[in-house]
Amino acid sequence: MDVMPKWAEIVLVPLISLLFAAGLSALVILGIGEDPVAAVKLMVTGALGSTYGWGYTLYYATNFMFTGLCVAVAFHARLFNIGGEGQAMLGGLGVALASLYIPWPHWTLALVGATTMAALFGAAWAAIPAFLQAKRGSHIVITTIMFNFIAAAVLNYILVNIMRPKGSMDPATARFPDATKLPTLHDLLSPIGINFSKAAPANISLLVAVAACVFVWILIWRTRLGYEIRAYGHSESAAKYAGISPIKITMVTMMISGGLAGMMAINNVMGEAERLVLNATEGAGFIGIAVALMGRSHPLGVFLAAILFGFLYQGGAELALWTSIPRELIVVIQALVILFTGALDNMVRMPLEKLFSAIHAARAPKPERKPVEPAE
Amino acid sequence: MGTHTTTERQATAAPAIELKGISKAFGPVHANKDISIRVMPGTIHGIIGENGAGKSTLMSILYGFYKADKGEIFIAGKKTDIPDSQAAIAAGIGMVFQHFKLVENFTVLENVILGAEDGRLLKPSLAKARKSLLKLADDYGLKVDPDALVQDIGVGMQQRVEILKALYRQADILILDEPTGVLTPAEADQLFRILGRLRSEGKTIILITHKLREIMEATDTVSVMRRGEMTATVKTADTSPAALAELMVGRKVLLRVDKKPAAPGDVILEIEGLRVVDDKGVERLRGIDLQVRAGEIVGVAGVAGNGQSELLEVLGGYHTGKGTVRVNGQSLDLTGKRSDGQSRRNHGVAHVPEDRQREGLIMEYQAWENVAFGYHNDPAYRSGLLMNNAAIKADTAGKMERFDVRPPNPRLAAKNFSGGNQQKIVLAREIERNPDLLLIGQPTRGVDIGAIEFIHEQIVALRDQGKAILLVSVELEEILALSDRVAVMFDGQLMGIRDADKTDEKELGLLMAGITDTGTAHSIDEIERNLALAGGDPHKEL
Numbered sequence: 001m002d003v004m005p006k007w008a009e010i011v012l013v014p015l016i017s018l019l020f021a022a023g024l025s026a027l028v029i030l031g032i033g034e035d036p037v038a039a040v041k042l043m044v045t046g047a048l049g050s051t052y053g054w055g056y057t058l059y060y061a062t063n064f065m066f067t068g069l070c071v072a073v074a075f076h077a078r079l080f081n082i083g084g085e086g087q088a089m090l091g092g093l094g095v096a097l098a099s100l101y102i103p104w105p106h107w108t109l110a111l112v113g114a115t116t117m118a119a120l121f122g123a124a125w126a127a128i129p130a131f132l133q134a135k136r137g138s139h140i141v142i143t144t145i146m147f148n149f150i151a152a153a154v155l156n157y158i159l160v161n162i163m164r165p166k167g168s169m170d171p172a173t174a175r176f177p178d179a180t181k182l183p184t185l186h187d188l189l190s191p192i193g194i195n196f197s198k199a200a201p202a203n204i205s206l207l208v209a210v211a212a213c214v215f216v217w218i219l220i221w222r223t224r225l226g227y228e229i230r231a232y233g234h235s236e237s238a239a240k241y242a243g244i245s246p247i248k249i250t251m252v253t254m255m256i257s258g259g260l261a262g263m264m265a266i267n268n269v270m271g272e273a274e275r276l277v278l279n280a281t282e283g284a285g286f287i288g289i290a291v292a293l294m295g296r297s298h299p300l301g302v303f304l305a306a307i308l309f310g311f312l313y314q315g316g317a318e319l320a321l322w323t324s325i326p327r328e329l330i331v332v333i334q335a336l337v338i339l340f341t342g343a344l345d346n347m348v349r350m351p352l353e354k355l356f357s358a359i360h361a362a363r364a365p366k367p368e369r370k371p372v373e374p375a376e
Numbered sequence: 377m378g379t380h381t382t383t384e385r386q387a388t389a390a391p392a393i394e395l396k397g398i399s400k401a402f403g404p405v406h407a408n409k410d411i412s413i414r415v416m417p418g419t420i421h422g423i424i425g426e427n428g429a430g431k432s433t434l435m436s437i438l439y440g441f442y443k444a445d446k447g448e449i450f451i452a453g454k455k456t457d458i459p460d461s462q463a464a465i466a467a468g469i470g471m472v473f474q475h476f477k478l479v480e481n482f483t484v485l486e487n488v489i490l491g492a493e494d495g496r497l498l499k500p501s502l503a504k505a506r507k508s509l510l511k512l513a514d515d516y517g518l519k520v521d522p523d524a525l526v527q528d529i530g531v532g533m534q535q536r537v538e539i540l541k542a543l544y545r546q547a548d549i550l551i552l553d554e555p556t557g558v559l560t561p562a563e564a565d566q567l568f569r570i571l572g573r574l575r576s577e578g579k580t581i582i583l584i585t586h587k588l589r590e591i592m593e594a595t596d597t598v599s600v601m602r603r604g605e606m607t608a609t610v611k612t613a614d615t616s617p618a619a620l621a622e623l624m625v626g627r628k629v630l631l632r633v634d635k636k637p638a639a640p641g642d643v644i645l646e647i648e649g650l651r652v653v654d655d656k657g658v659e660r661l662r663g664i665d666l667q668v669r670a671g672e673i674v675g676v677a678g679v680a681g682n683g684q685s686e687l688l689e690v691l692g693g694y695h696t697g698k699g700t701v702r703v704n705g706q707s708l709d710l711t712g713k714r715s716d717g718q719s720r721r722n723h724g725v726a727h728v729p730e731d732r733q734r735e736g737l738i739m740e741y742q743a744w745e746n747v748a749f750g751y752h753n754d755p756a757y758r759s760g761l762l763m764n765n766a767a768i769k770a771d772t773a774g775k776m777e778r779f780d781v782r783p784p785n786p787r788l789a790a791k792n793f794s795g796g797n798q799q800k801i802v803l804a805r806e807i808e809r810n811p812d813l814l815l816i817g818q819p820t821r822g823v824d825i826g827a828i829e830f831i832h833e834q835i836v837a838l839r840d841q842g843k844a845i846l847l848v849s850v851e852l853e854e855i856l857a858l859s860d861r862v863a864v865m866f867d868g869q870l871m872g873i874r875d876a877d878k879t880d881e882k883e884l885g886l887l888m889a890g891i892t893d894t895g896t897a898h899s900i901d902e903i904e905r906n907l908a909l910a911g912g913d914p915h916k917e918l
Contacts, residue, residue, distance in 0.1 A: 222762050224752050231749065234738045240694040241727070241735040242750035243717025357403055 004356050010301060014294050014341055016348045018308075021336035028332060034325050046318025047311045055185060055200015056317075059272065060284075061310030062202065065209035066264035067288025068306050069216050070122075072297040074257040076220055077249055078233040083129060083144025084261040085285025086151030087122040091262025092269045093155060094121030096163065096276035099176040110180040114270050115208065115263055122262015123255040125151060130254030134247040140254070148285070159278055172277040182271045205267035209306075212260060213299040219256070220299075229253050261285060287313075290334055293342045309334070390453030392417040392549055392580035393438070398447035400433055407433040408444070409604045415597075417452075417548075420571060420581045422591040422612070425601030426624055426824040427795055431584050434601070435551050439471045440464040451549075470542020474554040476534050478526045484537050485509060485522040488544050505544070512543050517573050530908035531679070532563035532900075539570070550574065551582045556590060560679055560907070561852065561885035566900045568594045588617040589853070600624055625825045635836045638860040641670035644813050644844035645691075650699035650710075652686045652868075660686040661697065662868040668813065668844040673835065675859030675876070676848045678888050679907065683868040684848045685730060688817045691846070692727040693720040703813055717750060726806035728799075730817030730848065736802040739791040743781070744772040746790050747805050775804040780830065796827025803831060807838055814838060817848045832858060852881055852888075866890040 004012075026036035047057045067084040074081035094117035104110035129143035159171040168174075184203045189196045220226040232239040232249040239246060264284060269276050291309055295301025316330030340348070391414040400408040407430045415421040425431050436442045438449065440458040449456050451467045458464050464471070478487050489505045509522055518536045526534060535555060542550055552571075556564040571581055571594060583595060591598050592612060599609040600623040608623050621629045645668040652661035660683045668674045676684050689695035690710060694717060697710040703723050709715040720727070729735035737746050748757050748768045757768050772786040779800045781793070790798055799819065806814065819835065820828040835858060839845055849855050855862055856876055864871045864887035871887040883894045889903040 218762075222765075224758055224761060224763055227745070227748070227752055227763055231738050231741070234740050235734060237731075237734045238736070238738050238749070241692065241717055241729055242752075243693060243719070243721070245716065361404065 004353055008352065008356065010296060010298065013345070013348055013352065014296070014301070014305070016352070017340035017345070018294075018337060020340045020344075020348070021333060024336050025329070025333045028329065029325060032325065034323055039319060039323065039325060042318055042322055043311070043315025046322075047314040050197065051195070052197035052200050053314060053318075055197045055202040056314040057307070057310040058185070058202040058206055059200065059267065059310070060313040061306045062206045062209045062267045063264050063281075063284040064287050064291045064306035064309045065213060065303060066267070067261050067285050068291030068295060068302040069212055069288075069299065070257045070261035070285075071288045071292035072295065072299070072302050073216055073220070073229075073260060074253055075292060075297040076226075076233050077229045077253040078236075079133070079250065079253060079257070080141050081126065081144050081254060081257045081261075082141060082286070082289060083126060083147045083151075083258070084288045085281055085283065086144070086148035087125045087258040087261035088264045088281045088285050089148075089151040089155050090125040091118035091122040091265035092276050092280050093158065094118045094262060095265040095269045096173050096176075099180040099270060100163075100173060104177075104179045107180060107182055111182060111204070111208075111266065111270075114180065115266050118262040118265045119259035120262070122265075123259040125262070126254045126258020127251065130251050130258075133254075134250040140250075152279070155276075156278060159276065163276070170277075173275045175275045176270065180270060181274065182266070184271075201272040203267065203271035205271045208263070208266060210303070212263065213303050216260070216302075217299040225252065261288070287334065290338045290341075293338060389417055391415055391450070392419075392452060393582075394450040394453075395434075395438070396448045396450070398434065398437060398444045398449075400437060400442060400444050406604045408437070411447070411601075411606045413599050413606060413609060415549075415580055415582060417580050418575055418578050419596040420575055420583060420594055422583045422585065422595035422598040423601060424585060424588070424591050424598060424620060424624060426586065426826075427822050428603075428824075429601040429624070430604040431601055432553065433604075435471070435553060435582070435584060438464065439469060439551065465545050465547070468546060468548040470539075470545060470547030470550050472535065472538040472542065472550065472552045472555060474557060476538050478534055478537060480527040481525060483523050483525055484520050484529070484540075487526055487537055488522075488541050490541075492545055508544065509540060512540055516543065516570065516577060518543075518570060528908060530563075530904040531558050532560075532566060532904050532907070535559070535567065536570070539574075547579075549580045549582070551584070553584045554586070555583070556585070556587065557850075558680060560888045560903065561881045562889065562898075562900060562903050563907075564590070587853075588620055591620065592617060602626060621825060627826070629825055629829055633832045633836060633857045635858075636840070638672045638839065640672040640860070641842055643667050644670050644704060645846060646700070646702040646705075647691075648700040650687075650690065650697055650701060652683070652690050652695060652697040654686065660868050661690070663699070664868075664870055666863055666870065666873075668846050670812075670844050671839060671842045672860040673839050673845040673847055673858050674873075675855035675862045676846065676865055677852055677855045677862055677884055678850070678865035680850045682865045682888075684850075684865055685817070686868075687865070688727070688730060688815055688846075688848055691720070691725065691815055692729065693717040693725075718753065721750060721809070724812035726809050726811035726814050728802050728806050728814070728816040728819060730821070732795075732798050732802050737790045737798060740789055742787050742789050743776065743793070743801055744769045744786040746801055747772040747775060747786075749805070751805070751809065775801075775808060778808075779804040779834075794824065795822040796824045796831075799823050799831060800827065803834055807834060811843065813844045813846065815846050815848075818850065819847070820849075820851070820854060852884060856881065856884075864888055 029036040029039050047053045067088060070084045071081055095114045098114040098117040099110065102113060104113065125147065129140055129147055132138040132143050133140040163173045164171060165174045182203045182205065186196045186198045188204060220230065228244045229249055231242065232244055232246060236246060268280055273280060287309055291302055291305040295305040312330055312333055316327055319325045319329065320327035393415045396412050398408050398411045411434060423431050433442065437444045438458065440460040440463050443459065449458060456467050458467060479490065485502060485506055488509055489501055493501045495501055506522055512518065513520055518540055520533055520536055520540065526537065539550065555567060559567065575581060585591060595612045597609060598612050600607045600620060602624055647664055647666045650661055650664040651659065654660050664687065676687065678684050686695055690697040691701065693715055696715065701708045701710060703725055706723060708723060733739055738749060751757060752763065758764050769786050776784040776786065781797050781800045816835065819831050823831065835845060847858055859876045861873055862876050862879060862884060863873045864884055866888060867890060871890060871892055886894045886898060890906045891898055
């Protein structure tokens with residue numbers, strides 16, 4: 001019997017881990033001579049105190065939802081895809097090609113087209129390490145991280161040598177045509193009377209990200225493919241017995257995973273920058289790992305963790321702006337969250353499990369009543 | 377609890393081991409509840425019980441792996457604390473584990489002194505050890521070659537090395553955990569002779585087993601454990617297998633399988649010249665020819681690791697092979713896309729794999745998810761791209777009722793069922809597919825006696841419906857009880873096929889050692905040499 005109720009597993013464990021991470025971060029802030037309470041206040045007002053702050057928080061959260069889902073889907077097949085960064089970069093290339101070279105009549109069609117291209121490019125970039133893993137046994141952790149560097153180099157070459165407009169000194173593409181301009185949250189919310197900040201970059205991609213969360217939930221828990229993915233993730237030997245092809249599952253899962261990472265580009269490239277620049281992903285691919293870890297690879301968990309990290313990101317930027325706390329502190333906090341939710345999971349889990357079984361025992365004074373054993 | 381002493385001399389001596397009120401709980405599970413036993417010196421004491429009855433926990437407490445929550449241990453009349461295995465060894469307790477703890481590429485001698493070297497230099501301790509080893513071997517009739525590499529000697533001899541290791545550390549009390557699991561019948565007899573010799577030299581032996589026959593053959597007294605409690609301690613001479621089985625299970629059990637003579641029909645499975653090469657390039661099946669007819673059970677006997685697993689894997693569709701396999705006259709692909717488990721199921725082949733935890737079930741999946749496992753593409757279980765969860769759950773509830781799975785909760789994860797109930801889930805899934813051919817490996821491994829009876833009945837019932845059944849088991853008793861014909865496998869080949877009612881354990885045991893002229897006498901040495909040469913892998917975790 002599971003010791004902990006599900007809500008404790010999904011909410012309580014990550015929350016306590018997070019508190020530990022926050023506590024340690026507070027000590028670090030104290031250590032550099034700043035006031036942690038003031039820092040938290042500043043982060044909250046900066047990230048959540050205005051529609052402008054929310055606009056940035058949600059913009060970052062959208063990125064992290066896509067990359068978090070990317071890692072989460074692969075996790076279900078016990079594949080550790082840390083190539084979300086590179087896959088998202090390639091997704092950016094797909095978005096740029098779709099936006100620049102196809103004359104879209106309306107942003108809705110442009111969004112559909114660009115999303116498809118982003119997913120295809122991301123999937124294609126993930127397909128190569130997947131193939132190497134499935135057919136040659138090259139470990140996916142090694143290959144996907146190497147493919148991040150290759151992706152960066154490829155984009156560098158393409159932006160500098162091919163897609164850079166003549167005469168420009170900036171390694172970036174030309175600005176995308178107006179027809180591909182995606183509506184921001186300001187555009188979406190003003191018809192219903194909500195005045196959302198015009199300057200914030202959050203845009204309709206957020207809705208696509210939420211839809212992607214729903215899609216992943218259905219995929220993993222309702223489809224036959226998801227059933228096979230989870231089965232393969234739990235036990236490769238059992239999957240083989242059942243006739244589930246490890247090659248097929250590795251390829252398909254990684255391509256879905258890479259596709260999700262690639263789709264991030266509709267937010268940062270199409271929605272915000274409106275052109276493809278160097279290093280457009282800004283490490284969002286790696287934050288996806290923390291998001292998936294914290295969200296326990298569940299789409300709802302990923303959604304919540306992405307918003308949390310969006311808050312940390314935006315709040316961290318505010319800290320850097322108004323105090324002497326460097327922006328890198330956010331990286332420290334992220335690292336601590338990964339440390340506590342990933343590596344030190346049992347440190348939180350074990351005492352909690354003990355607590356719950358103690359509560360359980362106290363509630364049921366007569367144990368051993370469960371008819372679990374057979375043979376009477 | 378009454379203690380029965382075997383001779384007058386022992387009546388006056390203190391017990392070699394006395395446990396008083398030992399209790400141990402793992403969370404809410406009480407593995408041992410208030411257990412007391414006394415074992416007199418110079419006796420063989422058996423501890424018998426089903427899987428999960430708490431035998432191993434009790435012995436782990438005695439050997440210092442676990443600390444008891446309550447209770448006391450007395451060794452030779454003295455209260456002793458055993459916090460770790462070092463203390464157990466110091467107290468004169470030696471343990472022979474089910475899976476040997478030997479370094480394969482060390483010699484026998486090196487293994488014996490491992491962890492008990494004296495001095496920094498190896499050579500003097502080796503020389504000293506050689507002398508005492510030879511003396512021990514002489515005293516107790518434990519013949520070994522001190523300079524042989526462990527990887528080159530047979531399982532029986534490896535077990536003797538384990539016993540010697542314990543004796544070298546001056547053990548007076550030997551605990552053997554399921555010692556015959558990997559032995560052929562002749563080797564098991566040899567082991568019991570050695571144990572008898574050790575007893576006559578004054579050693580005390582605790583034999584843990586689930587095999588009633590061994591208790592009856594080898595022990596002086598026997599304790600029965602059930603659900604963490606010691607239900608009885610009796611003199612072996614005063615009891616019977618049926619009485620012990622009843623004590624183990626808590627009700628009367630049928631020890632023999634009731635079955636009518638087979639009425640074999642058409643040939644369902646035809647295997648010709650089947651060869652399998654494993655990942656390391658070793659040929660595991662070297663030309664198998666076998667037929668199974670409708671309405672018969674063909675048992676494949678053999679020491680574990682002689683190719684039986686590979687036979688099931690290639691027939692089940694997850695190992696490639698060469699040769700011809702036909703089911704209902706249709707040839708099966710042995711390589712390529714059409715050689716997977718799904719294709720096999722489409723040919724009417726169902727498979728209850730040897731290892732239900734690693735292959736047959738996804739332990740984290742709930743029962744209903746496991747009922748669909750392998751059949752998740754069945755039209756009844758799906759609606760378009762989605763799984764039809766409601767239909768699967770409904771089907772699961774029915775299967776759990778018909779196969780008496782307890783608790784009958786389709787939403788419980790497979791890992792939370794007992795071994796027997798896990799096996800019933802797999803059986804329900806495979807048998808209710810109404811297959812033409814059922815492959816079934818180790819059907820009752822790790823399964824409680826009560827469930828064994830039920831599982832055997834289901835297999836025989838399927839046979840009586842005119843299905844072909846290929847049974848693989850390392851339990852010779854089970855093979856003999858269920859099969860109509862027995863094929864014996866040795867080193868990837870079939871040594872012979874016998875009618876089950878015209879053969880016995882002795883003949884099969886010789887065939888299992890690769891000896892085909894079963895009419896003449898053979899020495900234990902010859903058997904061991906043969907088994908060592910075959911290079912099977914008896915410790916393969918199944």
